[in-house]
Amino acid sequence: MKNNLFGGIPFNCGERYRLIKLVGTGAYGSVVLGFDQQNQNMKVAIKKLNQIEDVIDAKRILREIKIQRSMNHQNILKIYDIIYDKKTDRFGDIYIVSPYFPVDLDKIIKSSQELTVTQVQFIMYQLCKGLYYLHSSGSIHRDIKPGNILANEKCEVCYCDFGFARKYDELHDQFEENMTEYVVTRYYRAPEIMLSSQQYSKPVDIWSLGCTFAELMSRKTLFNAPNYIQMLKMFFNILGKPSDDELNQFVTNENAHSFLQTLPPKPKQPASNSVPYPDPKARDLLDQMLEINPKNRITAQKCLEHPFFESIRNQAEEITFAGNLECDFENDDSITLNNLKQLILIEINQIKAKNNEAQIVIEEEMKRLNLY
Numbered sequence: 001m002k003n004n005l006f007g008g009i010p011f012n013c014g015e016r017y018r019l020i021k022l023v024g025t026g027a028y029g030s031v032v033l034g035f036d037q038q039n040q041n042m043k044v045a046i047k048k049l050n051q052i053e054d055v056i057d058a059k060r061i062l063r064e065i066k067i068q069r070s071m072n073h074q075n076i077l078k079i080y081d082i083i084y085d086k087k088t089d090r091f092g093d094i095y096i097v098s099p100y101f102p103v104d105l106d107k108i109i110k111s112s113q114e115l116t117v118t119q120v121q122f123i124m125y126q127l128c129k130g131l132y133y134l135h136s137s138g139s140i141h142r143d144i145k146p147g148n149i150l151a152n153e154k155c156e157v158c159y160c161d162f163g164f165a166r167k168y169d170e171l172h173d174q175f176e177e178n179m180t181e182y183v184v185t186r187y188y189r190a191p192e193i194m195l196s197s198q199q200y201s202k203p204v205d206i207w208s209l210g211c212t213f214a215e216l217m218s219r220k221t222l223f224n225a226p227n228y229i230q231m232l233k234m235f236f237n238i239l240g241k242p243s244d245d246e247l248n249q250f251v252t253n254e255n256a257h258s259f260l261q262t263l264p265p266k267p268k269q270p271a272s273n274s275v276p277y278p279d280p281k282a283r284d285l286l287d288q289m290l291e292i293n294p295k296n297r298i299t300a301q302k303c304l305e306h307p308f309f310e311s312i313r314n315q316a317e318e319i320t321f322a323g324n325l326e327c328d329f330e331n332d333d334s335i336t337l338n339n340l341k342q343l344i345l346i347e348i349n350q351i352k353a354k355n356n357e358a359q360i361v362i363e364e365e366m367k368r369l370n371l372y
């Protein structure tokens with residue numbers, strides 16, 4: 001095996017892929033552009049995951065692989081292949097091979113290229129289809145933002161970075177968990193996450209997608225406040241302050257309640273008043289996505305039915321998830337790092353089985369891992 005260094009990081013992922021250049025570095029891995037020599041030299045992105053340090057890392061990786069491998073949707077980044085580079089003295093290195101996308105929406109928004117209404121419509125329709133599918137699987141992305149949406153020259157887009165996604169509790173239709181874990185980029189964070197800290201569900205993704213939509217329209221971040229307090233003030237400045245009765249429906253945190261009492265009343269206003277854009281249908285959809293009260297916020301399904309998409313809608317493409325996505329490890333507080341590593345190997349083998357590739361002998365790997 002050749003030893004290729006990219007950004008100082010060795011990429012030992014076999015002979016099949018011809019590696020070209022480093023295209024991105026994230027908090028959890030480095031991504032290299034490559035050509036798949038066994039598949040018409042197709043461009044691929046190969047992400048080498050950083051070494052797993054702890055249970056949080058392992059859960060993130062497991063989630064990312066499990067969700068992406070289980071999904072089969074044009075607007076959700078696929079995993080073509082996975083390479084496990086065995087090490088003698090530690091858990092092996094993992095390389096995830098996906099379709100290559102030259103840009104993300106953040107780069108498009110920041111570039112000088114103006115998007116037409118037709119392009120915005122096409123991008124948003126794909127993102128609503130992707131979200132409808134994801135939500136139908138009982139998962140929430142939780143970190144939707146322009147930087148986590150990849151795009152190509154044809155304006156085809158897909159969600160990536162599922163390391164923060166969760167299954168929601170279908171019984172209660174909401175999450176209940178410790179807020180300290182919530183690290184999603186503040187600009188795209190829904191009001192109920194900021195205010196209640198305890199209960200949130202699919203509407204958080206609609207909010208984040210709404211913020212992304214506003215940014216596609218105006219090329220400016222709508223809620224770009226520098227801190228938590230300013231962010232809350234900005235929500236109410238732009239959208240008006242809901243009545244106490246309405247706030248009671250989704251603000252469960254006492255401190256948040258007291259703070260809200262100090263803010264002056266302000267009549268409700270549509271988000272589109274703050275987003276200059278000519279198309280009335282786009283503006284109406286935006287207003288329904290950026291509803292402060294999650295109970296009144298439009299769903300992904302209703303987004304697809306919105307008149308903004310009427311001229312391009314193809315209901316045959318609005319599919320739901322058909323598989324079974326079990327994420328029992330999320331709620332298992334006694335799970336160990338080695339348990340999680342084993343689950344990761346099982347996921348890798350699922351992908352290898354689908355590709356008719358030789359599988360990892362998990363028992364051997366685990367025996368070795370248990371030695372240190």
Ligand SMILES: Nc1ncnc2c1ncn2[C@@H]1O[C@H](COP(=O)(O)OP(=O)(O)OP(=O)(O)O)[C@@H](O)[C@H]1O
Nearest residue numbers: 023024025026027028029031045098099100101161
């Ligand atoms: N399929 C892809 N095609 C092209 N570039 C990609 C692809 N996947 C990731 N990248 C690039 O690599 C960067 C890092 O990838 P990614 O976001 O998946 O890593 P991460 O460690 O999870 O990042 P983050 O710190 O944003 O959570 C991205 O910002 C993007 O520029």
